[in-house]
Amino acid sequence: MNHLTVGQRAPLNNLAIDDTAPITLKFTRQSPIEMDISCFALDAAGKLINDDYMVFYNQPTSPCGQIKLTHCESKPTANKGIQAEFEVNLSKLAANIDSLFFVLSADTPLNQIQSLEIGIWQQSQKAQAEYQAADFAQQQASMLMQLYRKSGVWRVSNVAQGFNGGLAAIVQHFGGDVEEGNSTAAEATVTPVQTKLSLEKVMLDKAPKLVNLAKKATISLEKRQLQQLTAKVALVLDASGSMNRQYKKGRVQEVVNRILPLAVSFDDDQALDCWAFARDPQYLGEIGLSNYDGFIDNAHGGWRKWALGPRINNEAEVMKAVTEFYQKDGLDVPIYVLFISDGGVNDNRGITRVMTEAAKLPIFWQFVGLGGRGYGILKKLDDMAGRVIDNCDFFELDDLDDISEEALYENMLEEFPMWLKEAKQLGIVTGGN
Template sequence: MNHLTVGQRTPLNNLAIDDTAPITLKFTRQSPIEMDISCFALDAAGKLINDDYMVFYNQPTSPCGQIKLTHYESQPTANKGIQAEFEVNLSKLGANIDSLFFVLSADTPLNQIQSLDIGIWQQSQKAQAEYQVADFAQQQASMLMQIYRKGGVWRLANVAQGFNGGLAAIVQHFGGDVAEDHSDTVPAQTIAPAKINTSKVPLEKVMLEKAPKLVNLAKKATISLEKRQLQQLTAKVALVLDASGSMNRQYKQGRVQEVVNRLLPLAVSFDDDQALDCWAFARDPQYLGEIGLSNYEGFIDNAHGGWRKWALGPRINNEAEVMKAVTEFYQKDGLDVPVYILFISDGGVSDNRGITRVMTEAANLPMFWQFVGLGGRGYGILKKLDDMTGRVIDNCDFFELDDLNDISEEALYENMLEEFPSWLKEAKQLGIVQ
């Protein structure tokens, strides 16, 4: 049997669960207070399909009949006992159902609960998540477990995300109707709203007027943005460049400058300032300033005296330090919009523990990290981020290239934006981005 840690995300088949057969979730609790356990069926935007798709003690079956509350005990108990059992049949859910969220709520703070276990069964028990009093803060609700589609595969996330305001606030957060006005109640860790600007000038038009050399790149970026409905999103964009000694060839051959050129159309599309923030790192990180349409040409050879003169200390790898620097920069900036970070590395990653710690803490912030391995090896933890445990949300993605010229511009944008939309959706569901 698999034990699920808080923040763990994994495909169901890694737990020996067949998503074509029914699955049972059993909630066992020891609690002196009354508590409710509900299941919300959400669409791709993270909203409740409709009010009939909130399955709980007073509405035990979804309209499609594939989500059922088969057992429920409402009274508190001094001993451990099963409070709720849900049966779900994922393969028969409608295509409009993108995820199921299992939520715990009460009228008083959850930290009075002594223990709560979630067992996932399919003929035999396949996995278990365990929560103790220390896992529950003063919030009156917690988003416990999520089963969701990603890349056509059903996955499970042990979220355990606190939420202020109780059940009514969660219903409202997911777009359902509530009888009372809870408009001043917000998720416990809400940090930043995702702004939509429908008056944006088309990307190609901006490039044609201000940077005609990038028009072709803008056309290809626009295709990927439109496919993912991101063309109206407002976000910050950052670029982090490995400048360790092993990257010298990439700098000399102009590959790093080409990365700048290819990322800039996304920055122009997302950012109101039509610019991106840039860092370089070796042992030490250095903020190189903004890259915009007026200074992108030759930026790598000109900024701060050019890449050979950057103040990075010995040219050895220290990814964790620059990750901390980037995170602190945007925290001071206010994090009023999501941040998309493109992180270039040629490998030699050694501080797996430090990177894990920074990425785990950063998962609570509206920041998405897209790592790209460029012409190297030894990427360490960067290659294992999708299943890294201990995070409230999967906030990272990784792909690698032997050479930037090995991939078309169209394919590069597809890879760069593959995971970002699903992160946005999940971050909205969790109140990290609203």
């Protein structure tokens, strides 16, 4: 049986769970207080499909019949007992259901709970997560566990994050309706933010060549409610010898063009920081609307003249350089790093060490494999244990022409919003709105 630590994520098939067959989740607790477990079916934007897709004691079956609360016991108990039991059939859920979130709630602080266990069963028990009183703070709700799709594969995340405002605030957070007069809901307040200029308008004024990219980026940003986010953006470019073809064909310049709309949207300076690396890293400076065009061929004499030492891979060294750069800069807002590599990764231990330490910082790493192979640890970082939070994601492309710009932005932003929420709840991110 697999033990899921807090923050751990894994594909269900890695846990010997067949996502085409029904799954049972059993919540066992020992508690002197009344408590409830609810399941929220969410879309790709993290919003409740509709109010009928909140499955709880008063609404035990989803409209589709594929999410069922088959047992519920909210009363206190002096001994361990089954609190709730859900049966889900992931393969029969509608395509617009992107994830299931299982939430714990009570009318009093959750740190009074003595113990809680979640077991995932399929004929036999396949996985278990365990929590003690010390794992719960003064909040009256906690987002415990998530089943979610990624690249067509169902995965599990042991989130275990407290939520201020109780169950009503979580309902509102997921876009559900709460009855007026509910005092708990009244505690959940939203701080208004100053509306930014339209990304499309900024590009039309300053970089008309990128207007179409801006339109497509805006769709993904709005879908994930990131259009008002303040963050910094970094680009890290593999410049080892095997990447020469990508530079000559203009693919790397195209990467610059495609990420710039995100930087313009997120960053007050409307620019991104750029590094290149081979054996040695080199900071290439900022890329903005005034210098993005031809940046790869012009910056520091052009890509062939960058001071990178022998053109061999050394990912760990540039990761350290990026981390130290932002530590000196103050870490006052979240940072999104797009890291391009064509593979040949060999320092798995060094990369693991850097990424484990970097998980404590407000930095999210989006790795993209471009036209290569041998990505090593980069493909496995998403499921790497030992970090306070999952701080990275990976996808690969044979060629930029193989994917539409819309799909590229969807991939680039797939896990960033989830990390952002969890990092805020852990206090790793304190700025950025």
